[in-house]
Amino acid sequence: MELTVAKKDLLRLVTRMQGVAERKSTMPVLSNVLLAVDGPNALRVAATDLYLALFGRIAGEVHKGGSVAVPAKDLFERVKMMPDGPIHIATQDNSTTTLKATGSARRYTLRGMPGDDFPPLPTPAEGSPTLALEVDVLKALIDKTHFSISTDETRAHLNSALFEWDGDTVRMVTTDGHRLSKMEVKVEGRQASATMLIPLKAIQELRRSCDEMLSNPTAGPEGKDGKPTLQITQSGSSAFFQGGGMTFSVKLVDAQFPPYSQVIPQGADKTVRAPRVAFADALKAVSVAASERTGGVKLSLTKGSMRITSESPESGDGFDEIPVEYSGPNMSIGFNAKYFLDVLASITDDEVEVSLSGELDPAVLRPAGGTTKSDASSDRQFLAVVMPMRI
Amino acid sequence: MRQILHIDMDAFYASVEQNDDPALRGKPVVVGGPSRRGVVCAASYEARPFGVHSAMPMGEALRLCPKAIVVAPRMARYAEVSGIVFEIFGRFTPLVEGLSLDEAFLDVTRSQSLFGDGAAIARQIKDAVRRETGLVASAGVASSKFVAKIASDLKKPDALVVVPAGEEARFLDPLPMERMWGIGNKTAPRLREVGLRTIGDLARSDPRRLTGLLGSWGREVHALARGDDDRDVVPDVAPKSIGSEETHEYDLTSREAVAESLLDRASHVAQRLVREGYWARVVTVKLKYADFTLLTRRASLSEAVSDTQSLYEAACGTLDRFPLDGERVRLVGISTSEITDVAPGPTLFSDPAASKRRKLEELVNDVAVRYGDVGITRATLLRQK
Numbered sequence: 044m045e046l047t048v049a050k051k052d053l054l055r056l057v058t059r060m061q062g063v064a065e066r067k068s069t070m071p072v073l074s075n076v077l078l079a080v081d082g083p084n085a086l087r088v089a090a091t092d093l094y095l096a097l098f099g100r101i102a103g104e105v106h107k108g109g110s111v112a113v114p115a116k117d118l119f120e121r122v123k124m125m126p127d128g129p130i131h132i133a134t135q136d137n138s139t140t141t142l143k144a145t146g147s148a149r150r151y152t153l154r155g156m157p158g159d160d161f162p163p164l165p166t167p168a169e170g171s172p173t174l175a176l177e178v179d180v181l182k183a184l185i186d187k188t189h190f191s192i193s194t195d196e197t198r199a200h201l202n203s204a205l206f207e208w209d210g211d212t213v214r215m216v217t218t219d220g221h222r223l224s225k226m227e228v229k230v231e232g233r234q235a236s237a238t239m240l241i242p243l244k245a246i247q248e249l250r251r252s253c254d255e256m257l258s259n260p261t262a263g264p265e266g267k268d269g270k271p272t273l274q275i276t277q278s279g280s281s282a283f284f285q286g287g288g289m290t291f292s293v294k295l296v297d298a299q300f301p302p303y304s305q306v307i308p309q310g311a312d313k314t315v316r317a318p319r320v321a322f323a324d325a326l327k328a329v330s331v332a333a334s335e336r337t338g339g340v341k342l343s344l345t346k347g348s349m350r351i352t353s354e355s356p357e358s359g360d361g362f363d364e365i366p367v368e369y370s371g372p373n374m375s376i377g378f379n380a381k382y383f384l385d386v387l388a389s390i391t392d393d394e395v396e397v398s399l400s401g402e403l404d405p406a407v408l409r410p411a412g413g414t415t416k417s418d419a420s421s422d423r424q425f426l427a428v429v430m431p432m433r434i
Numbered sequence: 435m436r437q438i439l440h441i442d443m444d445a446f447y448a449s450v451e452q453n454d455d456p457a458l459r460g461k462p463v464v465v466g467g468p469s470r471r472g473v474v475c476a477a478s479y480e481a482r483p484f485g486v487h488s489a490m491p492m493g494e495a496l497r498l499c500p501k502a503i504v505v506a507p508r509m510a511r512y513a514e515v516s517g518i519v520f521e522i523f524g525r526f527t528p529l530v531e532g533l534s535l536d537e538a539f540l541d542v543t544r545s546q547s548l549f550g551d552g553a554a555i556a557r558q559i560k561d562a563v564r565r566e567t568g569l570v571a572s573a574g575v576a577s578s579k580f581v582a583k584i585a586s587d588l589k590k591p592d593a594l595v596v597v598p599a600g601e602e603a604r605f606l607d608p609l610p611m612e613r614m615w616g617i618g619n620k621t622a623p624r625l626r627e628v629g630l631r632t633i634g635d636l637a638r639s640d641p642r643r644l645t646g647l648l649g650s651w652g653r654e655v656h657a658l659a660r661g662d663d664d665r666d667v668v669p670d671v672a673p674k675s676i677g678s679e680e681t682h683e684y685d686l687t688s689r690e691a692v693a694e695s696l697l698d699r700a701s702h703v704a705q706r707l708v709r710e711g712y713w714a715r716v717v718t719v720k721l722k723y724a725d726f727t728l729l730t731r732r733a734s735l736s737e738a739v740s741d742t743q744s745l746y747e748a749a750c751g752t753l754d755r756f757p758l759d760g761e762r763v764r765l766v767g768i769s770t771s772e773i774t775d776v777a778p779g780p781t782l783f784s785d786p787a788a789s790k791r792r793k794l795e796e797l798v799n800d801v802a803v804r805y806g807d808v809g810i811t812r813a814t815l816l817r818q819k
Contacts, residue, residue, distance in 0.1 A: 069757045195736035197751045219736050220781035306782045336776050405782065432779050 044078070044109030044158075045133040047145065048086055050125050052101040056088040057119050059099070059255070059289065062248050064115035065092035070162075076118055077161040078132065078140075079110035086132075089164055090115060095245050096164045099289035110158025111140050121151040165292050167278035174208060174235050178271040178286065180228050182253035184215035185246055187226035187425050190385040192243045193219035200298035204246050208237040216303050222382045222429045223303055224389075229422040237275075239282050240296035248291060249284060256287040307428055308405055311398035315344060316368035316411055319395045322349075323387040325363040329353045330380035332361030341434045343375040344399075353380075354434075376402045377434030383408070386427040405430050435599045437552035438667060439540040440574040440582035441559060443519065444591035446536035447476035450515050451505045453568045462502040466492050475507050479591060510796035512536075513711055515567055522562045526555050531667045539579050541667035552576075553596045560594065577602065578663035584613050602661030607634030614658065621648065633659045672712060677769025678702035685724050685762035692721070692758065693750055695766040698815050700745035703768050705802065708795045713738035713778060714770030717748040721756055722765035731755045737778050741791035742812070745770065 057076060065073040073092055081087035084105055089098035111134045121142055122130070129145040138155040184206070193201035205216040211234055214227045241249070256271045273286035277295075284291045329340050333353035340361075343350040347369060353361040376399060387395060392410035399406050408427045443449070447465040452458045462481035466474045472492040484499035496502060516535035523530045526549055529541035542555045549555045556573035563571045572593040574585025581602050585595035588609075597605045611617050611625060611633050624647060630636060636644065636659035644652030657663070678699045686692050696719065707714060718732040731752035739745060749768050778788075801810045 067755070069755065193736040194734060197733050197735060197748045201736060218782060220783055221736075223782060301783045336774060403780070428782065430780065430782055 044080055044111055045107040045131075046080060046086060046103045046105045047129045047131050048101055048103040050122065050127055050130050050144075053086075053088070053130060054122050054125075055255075056099045056101060056289070057115075057122050059251065060088065060090035060097060060115055061119055062244075062251060063090040063092060063095050063097045066116070068092065072112055072156055072160050072162070074114055074116075075112035075156060075161065076115045077110060077112050077158055079158055080105050080108040089161070091162060091164060092244075093162060094242065094294045095248060096292045097248065097289060098164055101288075109134060110161070111138050111155040112158055112161045113140050113153045113155040117153055121153070125149060165281050165283075165294075167276045167281070167283050171276050171278035172235075172237075173274050173276045174233070174237065175272050175274055176213065176230070178253050178256045178273055180213065180230065181249065181273060182257065183228060183423065184213065184226050185250045185253065187389050188215045188217040188224040189246055189250065190217075190389065191219055191222045191224045191382075191427070192217045192246065194243070195219070199242070199296045200240065200300055203240045203242045203296045203298075203300075205300040205303070206237075206239045206241055208235045210234055210236070216300070218301065218303060220430075221379070222385075222427060223306065224386070224427045225303070225307070225425070227424045231422075237277055239277060240298060240300055241282065241293060242296055245291075245293040252284065252287065252289065252291055259287075306405065307426065308398065308400060308407055311400050311404075311407060313344075313371040313374065313399045314369075315349065315397040315399070317349065317365065317395055317397065318367075319387055319390065319393060319410075321365050322367075322395060323384060325351050325365050326380050326383055326387070329361040329363050330384070332358060333380060337432065338379045338381055339377050339432050339434050340380045341375055341377045343373075344369050344371065345373050346370055374399070374402060375434075376406070377432045378406070378429055379432060382429045386429070390425065403431060403433075435543075436541065436577050437543045437546060437555075438576055438579050438582045439542055439552060439556050439559070440576075440579065440586040441523070441538055441540065441556070442572050442586045442590070443536035443563075444570045444572055445476055445478050445482075446516075446569070447507060447512055448478035448481075448505075449569050450512055451508075452478060454511070458503060458505070462486070462499050463505055464492070464495050464499070464502045465505050465507050466495075467506070477502075507800070509709070509800055513709075515569070517711065518567055519563055519569075519571075522559060522566065525562075526559060529667045529669050532670050539582065539667045553594065556594055556596075560592075576605075578661065579665050579667065580658050580663035581605065581661055583615070584609065587613065603634075603637065606637065606659060606661055607632065609633045611636055611659075614655065616651075617655070624648075637661075672773045672775055673710075674773070675769050675771040676703060676706050676710070676712065676714065676773060677718075677767060678706070679720060679765060679767025679769075681722075681765045682763075685764050686766070687762055689753060689758045692753065692763055692766060694814060696749045696753075696768060697742070697746050697812065699766060699768040700749055701742045701812065701815070703770055704740055704742040704745055704795050705799055707740040707770065707773075708792070708799050711775055712773045713740045713776070714745075715739075715772040715774070716770065717745055717752075718769045718771065719749045719752045719756075720765070720767035720769065721763050724762035724764055726764075729756055734772070737781070737788070738772070738774050738776075739778075739788075741788075741795045743791050744788075 060076045077089040079087045085100045086103040087100050126144050126147050131143045131145055134140045138157050140153045140155045143150045192204055196202055207214040212227050212229055216225045273284050276283040281292050281294050329351045333340055334355040340351055340353045349367045350364045386408050390410040392412055394411040396409045396411040397406055405428045410425055448463045451463055463478040464474055464481055465476040466472045474488050474490045474495050476488050477486040481499050481502050486495045486499050512535050523540055527540050527542045527545045531539040542552055552575040556575050560571050570592045572586045572590045574582040574595050576582040576585055576597040577599050581597050585597050588595050612622055641653055641656040644656050715738040716734045718730050720730045722728045733748045733752050735748055798810050
């Protein structure tokens, strides 16, 4: 294989491959990135851990066809150090690969593996249903829910995000058993039906893809009205996300997401309206003094006021008080402060609404308006459920 | 001046039994294994006048006190009551050093502005323990751990003995030296032979003479006998990890054999977690291969667990990340970390099986306490034994 590509293009793809290539796999080839000549003037770059696969194409001047797999981290570190401009890539029969800057003496030699050793990358079956979704919508879904995905790898159904396309609504729901987040966006005029359980690692990669496509909108084809758009294809047990010149495929989790709508409390009888920034600020301050073992803080509500307290046998107490809109009976309820803070940090509204029932019943947090850029607009709906803790 | 409390529950196991079962109250109760070859874990105050005491063979106890009612120990229940008692301690000071389920040192030096002096705090703790558990505790109050412990033991049950600062030596002076920890059946006769009888006698001896009689330990005995003890109360901390591993006599060559070994390890680890009142959130599996290559893989769980099944499932979940085809495994281990003594709370999707599994684990532990480790195990593991 022998060709010349632009450093900028190669670095962009190789950077993205780092999150997918698997360094700790029992299959050594998976810690590599595949470089393969694809047609007369393109290079294909790919990485996979057998669950996720990411590949992209960049333009190049091909002198000789072929492919090679080179260690992902080594390749990244070397390409990054190359001067801007064209890079000449050449492999020998034993898969040794040379990277050479054109117009400079800088050169690296890498030990690679034959490209044929790289596992085949999945492709969607012919005629699989494809949906178009704006990148900023997918990003909103992920930003509002990713923090409550369980990190427990032994429970695949919670170690993933539920992505649903339900009529003209797209929805993402995540839960770790202690809290749940749900974000819905209406996509007018696009009716569809799909359900996917996307594993945590794939959500993290998708988030990076979205960020990159939004910050670098020239990177790929765009939707009708100029907004960057992803094509989502479900095929067999995999889903494919195409956009920004790359295809990201993920093996979906084959498990049942918990019946989440049952645990979203409907009949909460007490409602608190709090200024979001002041609430988050007070929670953060008081949680500094919370018990390290539990991270618990107590919210005590009286007419017009919320007191936030923490007690730790090791390090003493913390206290703060903020004015809120509340007219219900006095009540106290304990929460893990982090669960509230994650939610408050993900929304942009000036006000947040907390719905409560008993002191052992879950609380519901919703953005409650107050800004021009509200998360509670008519086409976007977000809510979070947080389980209380005994304090 | 430091204020150290030593609090000791009176006839703890036996008192819990009498408290839980009114039919046992006022009667001689002996807690221990039912067989005559078992050992007494605890004896109620009604049984003690007959000469029954803990660590005595059950046969001897029943000969001394034929009317004694023998009750099998329920360690999980004692741990539960102990949890309440230690929670009460924690209200007065974070500096609580547990010695066992029923005994602890408390440093209340810096709690005095809130709750009064050491004697006042000891009284409040005794009252709270009685009110909230129905049990009776004895307390010793002094400026050191050593003197506080001797004080609490002096007038059991329901005692409160305060040794004012400066009075330590005078307090210790007349007490028989056997009251000191470590001076018992072996050491005491050697000291008596040379005319030493009381703690005061030890305090007045030349430390070199004690070193001659007791070895290097003599110097410490001399200092303690004079009431010199500056050891700090070291608050209990959860261990960093709890684990178990086994080197197999023959290398394991199949995934099934490794999994079975993991089940055995998981069961050991679960028993230790339950016995010590902990839950763990991270499970690490360790395999050593025939060529002594050592690999570890970890799984972090959303919920802290303490039962065999959950540990085993988490451990097996890591096996995909180990090379096992055609490999020979000589050692299998599981260790747990991120250990907490906070029981996992309710979740949005509560799994009713989870609390049952912990209860099963506690039951297995109770059986192990009564009959030894052979009492109860998983059918899968029987093939191994």
